Amino acid sequence: MSQASITINVLGLDLTFKPGADMERVHEVMRLVDRRFKVLKSQGGRSKETNLTLLVLEMADDVLKLKKELDDLKQRISSIVKMIESSGNQSV
DSSP, X not given: OOOOOEEEEETTEXXXXXXXXXXXXXXXXXXXXXXXXXXXXXXXXXXXXXXXXXXXXXXXXXXXXXXXXXXXXXXXXXXXXXXXXXXXXXXX
């Protein structure tokens, strides 16, 4: 039997998720967005659209920072693996 799509409300917008979506993760994301939106809203003086735009920009910045950190870690791991491989190839 096929599962129906799930509709939830996020910041006043109804969003529909396909069957099989990881709803625990969706709710976790919703809580994060809600918390960060409330912080922006508490700073006052901006429209909902401006706050949402700022939220998107902040989260995109977070993604770029994490991507850079991941790339740096991958490079470090690659260097360590090369060191280990080269030290294993040296004869005693």
